[in-house]
Structures are given as structure tokens and as C-alpha cells.
Amino acid sequence: MQNLIIVSAVTLAMASMASMPASLHSDPVLVRAVLDGDTIDVAGVGRVRLLGIDAPELAHGHDTAAPFAYEAREKLIELVLHRWVRLEADAERLDGYNRHLAYVVREDGLFVNAALLREGLARVTARVPLTRLSELRRAEADAQASRRGMWGQAAPVHPPSYTRRRKSTL
DSSP states (O other): HHHHHHHHHHHHHHHHHHHOOOOOOOOOEEEEEETTTTEEETTTTTEHHHHHHEEEOOOOOTTTTTHHHHHHHHHHHHHHHHHHEEEEEOOBBBBBSSSSSEEEEEEEEEEEEHHHHHTTEEOOOOOOOOOOHHHHHHHHHHHHTTTTTTGGGGOOOOGGGGGGOOOOOO
């Protein structure tokens, strides 16, 4: 009789767990690469776009990089490359390029998305309501008030090797 009660309790607990939403927090995962100022490659997950922020774009093809694009990438490398992080999902899970969307939190608790904003190396972008939007906006406001990064300094001038110019056809 006692075994039947235990089996029933375990079955009931398992059934209630199955109806719960999947965890919004990942186990620690290793960052294998930083692709740009707001995209990383994570072992076992693939490409992850930092949710709620937009860093300046790097050069693609014949385009030139946006101001602070290289600084944003370098800062993200400094913060997460070859480190263990946790990914926190929100309402949107994938973007239009099939990248995972997540808040990135280092094992020491640093909220990476907000750290980039606080340095003035990204701006807040939110197309849907986000759980941590107020925290992101506070970090951006801090950078603006302190005139850090894109909010106050002159755009960096990179050596010619950073850009490609189209040859004139004249």
C-alpha cells in the first residue's frame, strides 16, 4: 500500500512538471567565439544574439564598419570569450536569422547585455516587451549621462586596414 502511494505521488509530480514551461535559464555553457558586438557562438547551442540590445555593425563586403563596431566586439570578447555563461530566454526565442535570443549572464553574475550598454557600445532595441527591459534602459541611460562610447566620444578613426574603399570608376 505504501509503495502504491509513493508511486502515485511520483506520477502526479511528474505529470505536473511536464505541464510547466521549460526553464528560462540554461546550465552553464561555454562561449566558443564572438562574432560581433552582439552575437556569440556557444558550445551545444550555436549562435546566440544578445537580447534587447543592438551593437554597431561590422564591415560586410565593401561596406565600412559603423563607429564603435570594433570596440563593441572587443569588449564582448573581453567579457565572455572562452568563459562559462548562462543564457536566459525571454518571450522571443529565435530571431529572423534563426539565432537564439538570450540574456547572457557570466558565472560571476555580470549581466553582459547591460554591461555593453553601460559602456556605450550598444543601444537598447526591443520589438516586444522584455522581462529585463527596465534594467537595460537604466544601463543605457547611465552611458548617456556619463557620455560613454557612442553617447559622447568622437567616433574612433581606424587605420585604413579596417576599411575597404571601392575603386572609383571615373
